Amino acid sequence: AEVNPVVPHSSNIIAEWDFSSFLGVFNHFQVSFFLFKKFTKILYCNCIIWLLITSFCSHSFPDVTKEYIELTAFTEHNSQTGAVTRSAGRPALLISSTSWTEDEDFSVLLQALEEYEKFVEAGHKLPSLVCVITGKGPQKDYYKKLIDSKEFHHIKICTPWLEAEDYPVLLGSADLGVCLHKSSSGLDLPMKVVDMFGCCLPVCAIHFQCLHELVKHEENGLIFKDSKELSEQLKLLLSDFPSDQGKLGIFRKNLRESGQQRWDENWDHNVLPLIKEHCD
Template sequence: MTRKRACIVVLGDIGRSPRMQYHAQSLLQENFNVEIIGYSETQILDCLSSSTNQVKIHGLTQFPEINLPSTLKYFFKSIWQSLSLLIALISITRPNFILVQNPPGVPTLVVVWLYCTLTRTHFVIDWHNYTHSILAIGVPSKNNFTIRLAKWIERKFGAKSSANFCVTKAMKEDLRKNFEINATVLYDRAPLQFQPISLKDKHKLFMKMSESYPEFLAKDGRDFQEYGVLESTALTQKFTDGSITYKTDRPAIIVSSTSWTPDEDFGVLLEALEEYENSTKYSAAFPKLLCIITGKGPQKDFYIEKISKMSLSKISIITPWLEMDDYPKVLASADLGICLHWSSSGLDLPMKVVDMFGCGLPVCAINFNCLNELVVDGENGFIFENSKELSDQLKMWFEKFPNNFSLINTKEIFVRNLKEFQSLRWKENWKLNAWPVLNSLSAD
């Protein structure tokens, strides 16, 4: 049987574009050959890197770092990206369709539309957010030429597409109302690697993390053999009979993942942690906290410097870049997730929360328009508006940790709702919502 062909375009790091990788994985399972165009900066899914006969990666070259005024730099960068993307598209075998991630829409939508028009290829857009709303972050005047140009490109060339997907019902309505685009809602759902894990697997993870981060090392200093302990971490201990238990005085783990970009203000979390520190420092009712913030991005060094200047005795903060296999395990080993993604458009949802829910981890998420399509306050997590509310939620959740009996009913509700969320995974959700659209295009 002849395999059909699809091309996926990500004008960003492929490894940090999980949704587009999941698209590729699903297309492989439907007997497609897949070509992916984007930047190869971080590791991609094993199923893609190992399928060399069915998956071909076309790595783009980054625009060189040169000292230019921002508008001029954006212009030259767009020209560079246009040419490199066009060269990559010319090198591929004509596919049945091209699936484009937006943002960034400049110059992606223009270049891919041009290629699709000339080759009579179906042009499909997956709307994760808007380019123009991201460009508007921190810009005083929304009348800025670059912002207006980006919005015009998204409206003009988005309307020329053969089909569209989007991440929320709110975005579907906005695309219909303001862009005259009819999109299919394809909610993000966690693949199977994001799921709860056993205490045995948590202990293995903590032992591995202790090799790089002393915060995971055992602090008791006891003679292990005297107590029948074979090995120990700051959170768990394994006995000579093979059994593993949590330590009663273990720290609680909170986790947040980020791209360290302006649409996530980590100052909110740091202020909340300082308030937790100051108000619980001398209380035995509240545990120590181990805060894990994962990811890479432009503002990471800025926040690491801020963290280094904080005076904390009850809270430890680490900022690792985790191996792909370890990231789901860290989420599954945490006690609470934190999400500071507020959405430049107010129309997209944070995939990090989807991953946390897949692992059975409730979250505290900063509020924005349409967040209730994913996080429902008091049912699968908590919603906060500022650092004070987040700090109060941390204290409420962790008081008398790990046995806060006043939260038993709440935790039962969370467990029930998160299990329901986990019942629909990416594979089944994609098959139900995306495949009918893409299959009809590939039949032409």
């Protein structure tokens, strides 16, 4: 261990002194057992030797359990009340999921994030971003290298693989979803958006032929055509963050009030009657 050069070790100081200088002193204070024993052997005169056990300064190490709260990037936990609240200056949590295939061009998102970074640097009142991109696939390593090459100061990107039970928890915790799925046929709908809507998470989704059947532009999300439009949408939706009074909060409110059918309800209403009809 290194010793602070400004404060020499006490034993070094003692070694340089003539112990006779301590004779005649009634009280001696020592900071270690080593010095305590040394003085009891050398100073056999009639004096009192006090042993001061080395300890930390209380003002340097305050009792955090009484005055402080536990913090994460997004939440505050008050150790006295047990309450967990969202931090006032927290970053916005952006979520996207992918199978990392050619159906999804993630350079669109990366370019949009670069533009968002420029907005923040230019002084726009916008939160920092934590962008989570989940999934596995053949192009993941390629995009991870691309992500690592970026020098963001207000954006953090991570690419985890989540267990099935963790994925809906993440969706429910996010502030905004991004979908880059472009149907190769132009006929199918992205199930990831269905998942996001199931957690009442508004979505920015890239345009393709039948997307409007699922994403209602300006109602439960926004539809974009390129990275520039996406960056402008991120700026628009997060300009009031973390207030729920802006457009993002309105989209979430619309999703909650839309009366979406759950999977089992949809099955029971549309599919089960047909099966029963043909089985009777």
